[in-house]
Amino acid sequence: MEPLAARIRPTTIDDVVGQEHLVGAGKPLRVAVEKKHKFSFILWGPPGTGKTTIARIYARALDAELFELSAVSAGKDDIRKIIIADAHGKDKVLFLDEIHRFNKSQQDFLLPYVENGTLTLIGATTENPSFEVISPLLSRCRVFVLEPLSEEALRKIVDKAYGELTPVKAKPARRSPVAKASRPSGTGMKKDAFDWLLGYSNGDARKALGMLEGAESLYGEVSVDTLTKALESPHLRYDKKGEEHYDTISAFIKSMRASQPDAALYYLARMVEAGEDPLFIARRMVVFASEDVGLAQPTALVVANAVFRACETIGYPECAINLAHGVAYLSQAKKDRSAYNALRAAQADVHEHGNLPVPKKIRNPVTKLMKELDYGKGYEGFQMKPETESYLPDKLKKKKYLK
DSSP states (O other), X not given: OOOHHHHTOOOSGGGOOSOHHHHSTTOHHHHHHHTTOOOOEEEEOOTTSSHXXXXXXXXXXXXXXXXXXXXXXXXXXXXXXXXXXXXXXXXXXXXXXXXXXXXXXXXXXXXXXXXXXXXXXXEEXXXXXXXXXXXXXXXXXXXXXXXXXXXXXXXHHHHHHHHHHOHHHHSOOOOOHHHHHTSOTTOOSOHHHHHHHHHHHTTOHHHHHHHHHHHHHHHSSOSHHHHHHHHTOHHHHOOTXXXXXXXXXXXXXXXXXXXXXXXXXXXXXXXXXXXXXXXXXXXXXXXXXXXXXXGGOTHHHHHHHHHHHHHHHHXXXXXXXXXXXXXXXXXXXXXXXXXXXXXXXXXXXXXXXXXXXXXXXXXXXXXXXXXXXXXXXXXXXXXXXXXXXXXXXXXXXXXXXXX
């Protein structure tokens, strides 16, 4: 059987709950669907607010062939397969979830196909596209901002889902006026459980539906007690390809960055207990050692690499101890992001200016002609003291990346 969220997913624009500023009467996405207006756009908003649903409804309205990819795992080869795929004479719509996880090279590769109309792109992101999507691609897309679902919208969704999940229980029974007042209209779920679920989901319908289905499937009923137990179930709460995966690794990294070893070890323990790949965790620690600890404590990279190697050779369960060792060390290490920031600043100049001419003084005069053209002229090899003359290209002479 399909997951609950899939079973109740809206299939028409009229069925969409929430996002009235986009799908209400006369609003842009409703007009686009009704008039079958073809254009590329990006949906920016929190998880569980309807991005995938809207993309599918729009593609269906265009009678287009819909291709769905996640930028977490997809790459250029996946785009190529879509380009050459037989769409049976239909337009091709690409729904690219987590578009912010495509790097610049991947976005550059996608750009011409969006520009020439080979693909109509619908990107979905939880991050600000102004910072995560390259300007040429962003300029060819409209951006629509989705809001967290209101309590009223979530109530409608949960009501419908509960009726789908437990049709017998969802039918209102005869009860006293007092009992009736303690339950929300239209559902058989107890009010305290209903309110708990709404508070927990925080505007995220997918989270609410996952908890609702989990409590029912694990314990046969939905109550505050069963919802709480379901929340504590690592198999329900930790999807190694889903949001919980990214939320936990984000909390893990930020805890180390804030020099809070206790918090970092807690999030490590959650990942270990859920069976997360130890090499995934160790790779993030290797990156962290250079990105966040950096020059303040260069031995951090040595320790992180040693942890990665230990995880490769030992594996679970023992390598969890190596991970804990590394986490405790990295969390307590001094932090310095200057090398990381310098790299990003230099990359920004490379993107803006391209390959600027290298000063002749530091070019390698490997031929007679090069020597005649003053390649290497004035360069005296190893300098005991820093050169006063910048070796940067002329256009960037005054730049300071490492601060």
